[in-house]
Every structure is written in structure tokens, then in C-alpha cells.
Amino acid sequence: MNGRVVFLVWVKLIRQAVAHDLQFRSQAWLHLLASVGELVVGILPVLVLTGYADYDPAIAQASALTVGTFAVTTGLMDCFVSLGLRRFDLALRRGELDLAIIRPVPTVFYAVLRWIEPTELGKCLTGIAILVVATRVYDLDVQPQAVASMLVWAFVGSVAYCAFWADLAFLAFWVQSIQPINDLAAAWRGSGQYPRRFFPRAFQVILVSFAPAALSGSYPVEQLLEPTATLVFAPIVLIAACSLTAFVWRRGLVRYDGAST
Amino acid sequence: MRVRLSEPVIKAQGLGKTYQFHRQPQGLAGAVRGLFHREATIVQAVRGLDLSVGRGEVVGLLGPNGAGKTTVVKMLCGLLVPTTGSLEVCGERPADRSHTFLSRISVIFGQKAMLWWDVSTRESLKIHRSMYGISRDDFRTTVARLGDLLGITDVLDTPVRHLSLGQRMRCELALALLHRPTLLFADEPTIGLDVQAKVTVRNLLRDINRTFGTTIVLTSHDMNDVEALTDRVVVVKAGQAAFDGNLAALRAHAGIPAEVVLTYRDTPNLPPDVSRKSTKDGPRGIRLRLGDQPVPELVHAAARWGELVDFRIVEAGLDEVMSKVFSEGGERP
Amino acid sequence: MTRSTALVFLALLRQEARLIAQYRWWLPAMQASVVTVPLISLLVWRGAVAHGAEPPVTRDYLTTYLVLVSVVTTLTSSWTAKFLAESIRSGRLDAWLVRPCSTHLAAAANNVAEKVAKLAVLLPLVVVLAIPFHDDLDLPAHPGRWLLFAWALAMGAAMTFSLDVVVGSLAFWWQDVTAVDRFRHLATLFLSGAVVPLAVMPADWGPFLRTQPFGYVVAFPIRTLLEPDAADLRAGVAAQAAWVVLALAAARVVWVRGLRRYHGAGA
Numbered sequence: 001m002n003g004r005v006v007f008l009v010w011v012k013l014i015r016q017a018v019a020h021d022l023q024f025r026s027q028a029w030l031h032l033l034a035s036v037g038e039l040v041v042g043i044l045p046v047l048v049l050t051g052y053a054d055y056d057p058a059i060a061q062a063s064a065l066t067v068g069t070f071a072v073t074t075g076l077m078d079c080f081v082s083l084g085l086r087r088f089d090l091a092l093r094r095g096e097l098d099l100a101i102i103r104p105v106p107t108v109f110y111a112v113l114r115w116i117e118p119t120e121l122g123k124c125l126t127g128i129a130i131l132v133v134a135t136r137v138y139d140l141d142v143q144p145q146a147v148a149s150m151l152v153w154a155f156v157g158s159v160a161y162c163a164f165w166a167d168l169a170f171l172a173f174w175v176q177s178i179q180p181i182n183d184l185a186a187a188w189r190g191s192g193q194y195p196r197r198f199f200p201r202a203f204q205v206i207l208v209s210f211a212p213a214a215l216s217g218s219y220p221v222e223q224l225l226e227p228t229a230t231l232v233f234a235p236i237v238l239i240a241a242c243s244l245t246a247f248v249w250r251r252g253l254v255r256y257d258g259a260s261t
Numbered sequence: 262m263r264v265r266l267s268e269p270v271i272k273a274q275g276l277g278k279t280y281q282f283h284r285q286p287q288g289l290a291g292a293v294r295g296l297f298h299r300e301a302t303i304v305q306a307v308r309g310l311d312l313s314v315g316r317g318e319v320v321g322l323l324g325p326n327g328a329g330k331t332t333v334v335k336m337l338c339g340l341l342v343p344t345t346g347s348l349e350v351c352g353e354r355p356a357d358r359s360h361t362f363l364s365r366i367s368v369i370f371g372q373k374a375m376l377w378w379d380v381s382t383r384e385s386l387k388i389h390r391s392m393y394g395i396s397r398d399d400f401r402t403t404v405a406r407l408g409d410l411l412g413i414t415d416v417l418d419t420p421v422r423h424l425s426l427g428q429r430m431r432c433e434l435a436l437a438l439l440h441r442p443t444l445l446f447a448d449e450p451t452i453g454l455d456v457q458a459k460v461t462v463r464n465l466l467r468d469i470n471r472t473f474g475t476t477i478v479l480t481s482h483d484m485n486d487v488e489a490l491t492d493r494v495v496v497v498k499a500g501q502a503a504f505d506g507n508l509a510a511l512r513a514h515a516g517i518p519a520e521v522v523l524t525y526r527d528t529p530n531l532p533p534d535v536s537r538k539s540t541k542d543g544p545r546g547i548r549l550r551l552g553d554q555p556v557p558e559l560v561h562a563a564a565r566w567g568e569l570v571d572f573r574i575v576e577a578g579l580d581e582v583m584s585k586v587f588s589e590g591g592e593r594p
Numbered sequence: 595m596t597r598s599t600a601l602v603f604l605a606l607l608r609q610e611a612r613l614i615a616q617y618r619w620w621l622p623a624m625q626a627s628v629v630t631v632p633l634i635s636l637l638v639w640r641g642a643v644a645h646g647a648e649p650p651v652t653r654d655y656l657t658t659y660l661v662l663v664s665v666v667t668t669l670t671s672s673w674t675a676k677f678l679a680e681s682i683r684s685g686r687l688d689a690w691l692v693r694p695c696s697t698h699l700a701a702a703a704n705n706v707a708e709k710v711a712k713l714a715v716l717l718p719l720v721v722v723l724a725i726p727f728h729d730d731l732d733l734p735a736h737p738g739r740w741l742l743f744a745w746a747l748a749m750g751a752a753m754t755f756s757l758d759v760v761v762g763s764l765a766f767w768w769q770d771v772t773a774v775d776r777f778r779h780l781a782t783l784f785l786s787g788a789v790v791p792l793a794v795m796p797a798d799w800g801p802f803l804r805t806q807p808f809g810y811v812v813a814f815p816i817r818t819l820l821e822p823d824a825a826d827l828r829a830g831v832a833a834q835a836a837w838v839v840l841a842l843a844a845a846r847v848v849w850v851r852g853l854r855r856y857h858g859a860g861a
Binding site: 335338339340341342356358360363364366367368370373374375377379380384387388389390391392393394 | 598601602604605606609612613616685686688689691692693694695854856857
């Protein structure tokens, strides 16, 4: 399949989504505010919690950076991936996947990634603002390789979490009406905005492996503040997550027989 | 209180409906401005409509898109409040939406399902049994009778989502008729159905009208529905009743002359003036408008143009009649 | 009329139960997501306390609150606004308006039936969640407290359903009410105490948190089990009842006015 064609279609889809939002501006503004509001509601509990842990300034610093990073990665996921995954169960039941299968582009791309919500990028802006303010307030002095490590892990972590979410959403091939699994994936993602040290040890491992919510939030910040040599595992995580999702998708697609009516 | 047999089921006088819309200015700034100042637009959808429908009649309410017939039907079944005029349906004011009124009417929306999608038709019928206060015995008898009449006995326990469109429409009919309504509104009842299913639904509506004496108000763009079902048509145009009468009168009103189809053994040799006025109908046939000329004279003349093997008089199709009636003057103000 | 309404409600309830039974995985998946947020909160708050954090409530209070919160959230939630708005927008409301029964009966039946089913799935999950923390669970034994809890839950549920009808009915005037619904959900999520117990919010916010309505949806029903002060509870019950009456009145006014507009201007 021609990657250039896929990219051009994707760009067109983004332009279409932006044009749509520009057309319905007042609604777009409201959704933008709502998406930022959702983010704030998500991060306030973290700030309230860390407010009671002021005995250790490192916790407050890590928390602020984590919620900032989490906001950016969440904004990107929600802009480009989440809606498609949330609609997947419905698309499968209504037979809409037929329309994706007959297109000369990869089915998974057309079925999932064509649903774009530019207003969700408001979270990214908020996240960047939080990161800038946190950097100033805590007067951070970080090495370029630590920043690189954080960026790589944030990217890999976001892809890995999208892949994990997709694995859950694709269960719709096997199980009827599994739509709320998306709420589960979104709720679990929220654990990535808390410093990992607050979780019991078993959960700390789960959060960076089997259900990698921390990889798109707290873990990249850990790598920024205390860099380790784990960067070499990033490509492995990326390949493993994507391979598993590709495997689930292929197995699922074999079972797909369109909507009954 | 029951409707007296002699009284019309629908009585409307000078019925009118005006809509008022507010134009939303473009853009966010416009939307904010719109919070303080809005530009109102008034549209008169129906004006001065008089209508009387007797018990047991089947009336077709026809009109081009935007003529106001949906507004009329919505006022008749209590979904819209008339702006002017008086309206009485089944002896009640529809807009009051009283329990008695709603229990006497029924509506089939061709494009909106009344049946619950994920359960069987029988389950939906049971809910309507509670809703319309039907006794257990009456319910059993009516369901059996409707099942036979509509041919749905075998599918009553199948989830609605597994039914074909034709089966679903018949089940919708069963649901609509369960409480033996005095008046049934059928809004595009055959839309989306295949030819065979359309014929079935038409026959059923006819049977229901004959068997239960149900008054039916039909709105449809399918002229075959109208031709097969209605005794009387009311054409709504620009919010007014442009015509009210039977189909023969409607044809006469349209004034489209009948046509003659002449078929010859070989290609006919037509005089120039006839050739100009005629159209081809197959390799050896022609069509001519039937004017004032007496038919025997026309047959005599036609026999001279070639070896005539067939002669038929064809009335204008209802589609053509409607198209003519719809296009005659009268724009909405 | 009232008896007939009750019969229709029961018929609809039975139908909803049958419907829910068809989608076996839908409920467990949904309830798993409902338990996830309090589970995360529970783990991090206990973790923070273990690391030396000092919130203004005890560890027992936090644990009991966060174990109960998913049950309370489930029982007081409502999801009617979206469907109501859609039926108004698409004109499907007509199919209900031509029937001789209340338009909201089906939504209420769906709400009750789904909650019963959700509770059946949720309770085992909550029990599993509670087992590791059973030493820190502090629940009252007095039946009166549990009755008060049930009353507060019913009031909370009535309030949410009424607010849902208000938001859904806005579709009589506006094409798209999803943004408003999102804001309402946000407010409920944060101000009800569904994510963070209101008791651990900054002390300065106290007066505001005590007067706003959303706290009576989640935090107050839990308080009826955890707060020992009877005078506080009496004041809470009165305030909750006032908010419920207000919400019901708002729902009635908005619905009647909206319907008048619908009857006046059409879908």
C-alpha cells in the first residue's frame, strides 16, 4: 500500500475536520472549552493530592510535569485516535466497516483514524502551558538527552497506549456491544497522570507493561528528571505493541461478516 | 364519549399555521450579536384550510414538497398547535392531546419506527396493551386477528431488527391498529418497500378500512398508493386546499386530454400535420392527443394512414395529472 | 390514569430487562470502567498517605468513601439527555407524542432497569475491591443510617434525571446540546465528589462546595453513612430535598415550554 497516498488522505481528513469546526465555530469553541475543562477536572485531583504531600518538593515538581505531559499526549490521542476507537463497535454493528474495506487505503486507517477532532488539541495547548510554567517555577536544569528521552518515551508511550486501547476496542469483532470498553480504556489512562510511586509495586509494573497508561504520562517525566538507560527498550515496546494490535486486527477482520441487515 | 357515526371525524375550518424563525448571523461574533438582536422571519405554512372527513373515508392528502401537508397532518394528530381557525378531530381539540383523543388515533410513520427495535413485535404490542388499557382477552383476539390479516403470526416473536422491511411495516401496522383507532394517519407508509411489499401494504390498508371501518388519512408521494387506496384526494398547495374531490374529478380538473395509441402492421404513412402532432410509440405505433374530434372520425381517418391493427385510448397517468395540478400557479406568500 | 401509567412503566421495565440481557458484555465492560476511577483514586490516596501525606480525613474515611463511590455514582447517574435531545432533533419524539402516555416514561424505565442490572454486576466487583481493604472499611450497623442512605440515593437519582431532562430539552431550542451536556458532566464529575471526596478539597472552597447542588448527588449520600453529626445530616437532607424540588420544577418548566415551542414551530 502506498504510504504517500495514506498520508495525503490523512492530511485531507485533517483539513476537512478543521474546515468543519471553522464552519460551526460557536460549537467548536464550546467543545474546545469542554475538552480543556475535562482535562482540568482530570488533573485537579492530582494537584489536590500532591498538595497534601508538600513535605517533599520533588513530588509536586514531578506531579506538575506529569499532568502537563499527560495533557499533551492525551490531547493528541483524543484528536487523532480516540473517537475512531470509540465509534468502532458501532461501525462494526452497523456494517460501516464495509465502507472502509472497499477503499484503496488500509482498512484500519480508514476505519479508525479518519475521525479527527481538532478541538481536543486544546488539551495540548494547556499541557504545554503547564510544562512551561512548571519548568520556570521549579527552575529545572535538564540535560538535552533527558529531554530527548522524555520526548521519545512520550511518543512511544502514546502509540503503545493507543495500541492497547485498540486491542480492547477490536474485541468488538468477537463480543457484541463492547462499546463501554472504551470508557474503561479512557478511565485507566487517567492513572498515567499520577506519579507512579504512589501506586503499589505490582501496579507500577502493570502501568508500564501490560496496560501502559504511565508510558504516556508519568514515565516520560521520570525519564526527564532521573534519566535511565531504558531508552533502548523504546523501539521494542513500539514494535511489540503495534505487532500485537496488528495481530488482533487481522484475526478480527477474518471474523467480520458485515452487519446482518 | 364516542364519536357519533354521522359526525365527521375531522372538522377543520379556516385552519392556519404560521412559523416564526430567527435568522442566525454568520460566525461567532454574529452568534453573540444574535443573543441581543434577532431577525425574525415569518412563514405561513397553512392558511384558511377547510376540511371535513367522514367516518370510514380514505382520504389522500397530497401536495408538492413544502406545500404544507406535513404541517396539516401534524396539526390533525396534535403535534402542532394551529395559529388560526378551528379544528376538531374525533370530537376533540387535537392540540390538547387528551388521553381520549390519543387513544382514538394512530399514526404510521414510514420513516420513523414505532416498534421497539431490539425486541419482538409481541413485546411492543404488550406495552401498547398497557398503554391503551386493552383487556387480556381483547388483546389475544385482536393480535390473532391482526396476525392473520397481516400475515405476521410467524414473525411476531422475532426481534424487529431481524425482520425484512416489508415484514417490519406490517408489524408497524399491527402495532398501530391494536387499539382499534377511529382514525389512522399513514405518512408515506410504503416508502422504501419493494414493489410486492407495496402492493401488500396497500391491500392491507384497504382491508383494514373495510374490516374495521377505520378512517385513513394518507400522505404519500407514490401515486400508485393514492390510486389504489383513496376515494378522495385533497391537494394542498401553498398552504391551501387547491382541490378536494375524487380522482375522476381531479383528472378533469387537470384538464389533460386522453391520448390515442394507434398500432399499424407496417410503418404508417402519416399526413404532415398529423406527423407533427404525434409521437412514436414503438416501431409501428404513434400517439396522438385526443382533441375535440369525434372518435369514429378519428378511427376512419387513421385507417387511411396504413393497415391499423390496434386502437387504444389512454388516460393521463396520475403522476402526470399531479404534476400538472402541482405546477398550476399559486406560490406560497 | 395513574394505574395505567404504572402498568406501562412495569411493561417497559420488563422490556428493558429483556433488552439488557441480550447484551451480555456491555454491562461488565461498563461497570469495570465505573470501578476503575475510584480504584485508581483509592490506590494513589493510600499510596500518598503511606508516603507521609496528611489529608484532613482519616485513611478509613478515604477507603470507605472510595469503595462506596462507584455504587453511589451508578445509582444516581442518568444518561437520558443525549437520547432525548436526539429524539427532539430527529423528530422521533413524534412517535411518543401521539401515544397516550408520558414521554419520559420509557427513559425512566430504562434508567431504573439499567441501574438494577448495573448494580447486580457492580456489587461483586465492589466486594472484590473491598476485600484487600476490609480492615479500613468503616460502615455503620444501624439500619436507620442505611435507610437514610437509600433516601439520599433516591433523591440524588431524581435530581440527576431532572437535570438530564433539562439539558436534553434544550434541543427544542438548539441544534447541538452535546457541549452543554459535556459541561454538565464535568461539573457533576468534579463537584459531586465522584473523583475526589469533597472533604479533601481545599478548605477555602468549603462554603461553595456545601451550597452547590452537585455535592448532593454523590458526596452527600455517602456522608449519610460516614458522618456522625445528626444536625449536619438533617441540614443536608433538607438542602438536598430543596435542590431536588428545584431540579424537578426546572425540568417541568423547560419541558413544557420546549414542548409548546415544538407544537408551535415543529421539529
